[in-house]
Amino acid sequence: MRSALNPSPRPTARDAIIGxxxxxxxxxxxxxxxxxxRHAGVGRASLHRHFRTRDDLLTVLAEICIExxxxxxxxxxxxxxxxxxxLQRMFEAVIPLGDRxxxxxxxxxGDEHTTARYRxxxxxxxxxxxxxxxxxxxxxxxxxxWVVAQIDQLIWTAWNEVASGRVAAADAANLATRTLxxxxxxxxxx
Amino acid sequence: MRSALNPSPRPTARDAIIGxxxxxxxxxxxxxxxxxxRHAGVGRASLHRHFRTRDDLLTVLAEICIExxxxxxxxxxxxxxxxxxxLQRMFEAVIPLGDRxxxxxxxxxGDEHTTARYRxxxxxxxxxxxxxxxxxxxxxxxxxxWVVAQIDQLIWTAWNEVASGRVAAADAANLATRTLxxxxxxxxxx
DNA sequence: GAGCAATGATACATAAATGTCTCATACGAT
DNA sequence: ATCGTATGAGACATTTATGTATCATTGCTC
Numbered sequence: 335m336r337s338a339l340n341p342s343p344r345p346t347a348r349d350a351i352i353g354x355x356x357x358x359x360x361x362x363x364x365x366x367x368x369x370x371x372r373h374a375g376v377g378r379a380s381l382h383r384h385f386r387t388r389d390d391l392l393t394v395l396a397e398i399c400i401e402x403x404x405x406x407x408x409x410x411x412x413x414x415x416x417x418x419x420x421l422q423r424m425f426e427a428v429i430p431l432g433d434r435x436x437x438x439x440x441x442x443x444g445d446e447h448t449t450a451r452y453r454x455x456x457x458x459x460x461x462x463x464x465x466x467x468x469x470x471x472x473x474x475x476x477x478x479x480w481v482v483a484q485i486d487q488l489i490w491t492a493w494n495e496v497a498s499g500r501v502a503a504a505d506a507a508n509l510a511t512r513t514l515x516x517x518x519x520x521x522x523x524x
Numbered sequence: 525m526r527s528a529l530n531p532s533p534r535p536t537a538r539d540a541i542i543g544x545x546x547x548x549x550x551x552x553x554x555x556x557x558x559x560x561x562r563h564a565g566v567g568r569a570s571l572h573r574h575f576r577t578r579d580d581l582l583t584v585l586a587e588i589c590i591e592x593x594x595x596x597x598x599x600x601x602x603x604x605x606x607x608x609x610x611l612q613r614m615f616e617a618v619i620p621l622g623d624r625x626x627x628x629x630x631x632x633x634g635d636e637h638t639t640a641r642y643r644x645x646x647x648x649x650x651x652x653x654x655x656x657x658x659x660x661x662x663x664x665x666x667x668x669x670w671v672v673a674q675i676d677q678l679i680w681t682a683w684n685e686v687a688s689g690r691v692a693a694a695d696a697a698n699l700a701t702r703t704l705x706x707x708x709x710x711x712x713x714x
Numbered sequence: 715g716a717g718c719a720a721t722g723a724t725a726c727a728t729a730a731a732t733g734t735c736t737c738a739t740a741c742g743a744t
Numbered sequence: 745a746t747c748g749t750a751t752g753a754g755a756c757a758t759t760t761a762t763g764t765a766t767c768a769t770t771g772c773t774c
Contacts, residue, residue, distance in 0.1 A: 366762090367762070378722090379764090480691055484703060491673045517702070518670075569752070569753075
C-alpha cells in the first residue's frame, strides 16, 4: 500500500486503515465505521483521529482513486498514438483498478472538490471521444454524451464481470474496446 | 396509477403511497419513511399499516416494476420476429419505464423471491442472446455473460441519459441496439 | 530514565430512523 | 342514525451509527 501519497518508508496506521476500508467496503459498502476500525486493527477512537468522520474517509479514498487512475492512464497512454489506440490503453489501465475501487461507483460522495475532479475526468473522456470522431473511429452522428456514458459504463461492467469471474481480466479491455467501436455483431474485426 | 394490480375503480391510499414513493425515491433514494408518508398525504402510522416496514414497500415496488416490465416486453415482442428485432423492441418497451423505476437499480432488495424473479429476467435475456448468436447477429466468441451485462447496462445508461436530457427518449432505443450490435464506429448500418 | 506522541479502551452524548401502540375522529355503508 | 373500518396525530420504545472526551498504557526519542 505504499504510494506517492505516503512518502514515509514504513506502512503507517493511516495506510492500514485505507487498505482495510477498501477491502471491507468492496465487499460490503454499508460496513460501519467500527468494522473498518476492527479490520484495520485499530481502535475506533484512533480511526476518528485519522479521519474525523466517515465521509472524510470516503472522500479520501475517492481522491486516492482519482489520483491513481490519472497516474495509471497517463502512464499507459501514448499521446501520439491514434485515439482508438488510446481508448484501448485506457481500458487496459483502468480495468485492473476495479477490484479496489469499484465500490466507489455506488458511493455517494458529497465533497464538491472531489466530484469536480471526477467531472473533469469525464470531460477528458469527452475530449478523447472528440478525437475518436475526428479520426473516424466513432460516427459523428452519435451524441458525444452517449459515447462518454458508454465508456463509463463499460468500465463499470468490466469491473463487475471480472470480479464475478464471468469474464477473464485479460479479455476485458479487448471486449470493452470491441463493444464500443464495433459492437458485438459478427462482422470481421479490422 | 391504475393497473392490473389494483382492480378497484378508485385510487386507493395504497396507490397514493406507491406513486409518492416512486416519485420521491426517484429524486432522493435515501428519503425517509416519514417523507414518503408526507408526500403521499398520509400519516406515518397509516403508511406502516399498508407496508409494515420500509423494506416491505421497497420490495413491493420492485415486484411491480418486474411485473410491469414483463408485461411491457411481452406486449412489444413478436416471438416470430428475428432475435435482433426482438432486442430492439425490448429496448423500446423497457426504456420508457426508466423514469419511474430507475431508482431501483441502486436499491438493495433483500427479498429472496424478488431477487430470484430478477435473476429469471436476466436469464431470459440470456436466452435471447443465445438466439442472437444463433442467427449470427452476435458473434459466437463473445461470452454470453458479457452480452447480457451489456444489455442490462445499456438499459440503465439509456435511463440515465434520457433522464438527464442529454439524449432524446425517442433515440435511446435505436442508440442502444446500434451500440450493442454494431458499436459506435462509423461503418454503414446494414 | 524522562518526556512526548500516539494508541486502545471505554464511557458519554446525541441524533435519527424505525416500528409499535393508543385514542379520538372522520367517513362510508347499511 | 349507527356501527365498523380506516385514518391522523402523537407518544413511546428501541436500535444503531456517529462523534467526542477521558485516561491509563505503550513505545519511541533524546
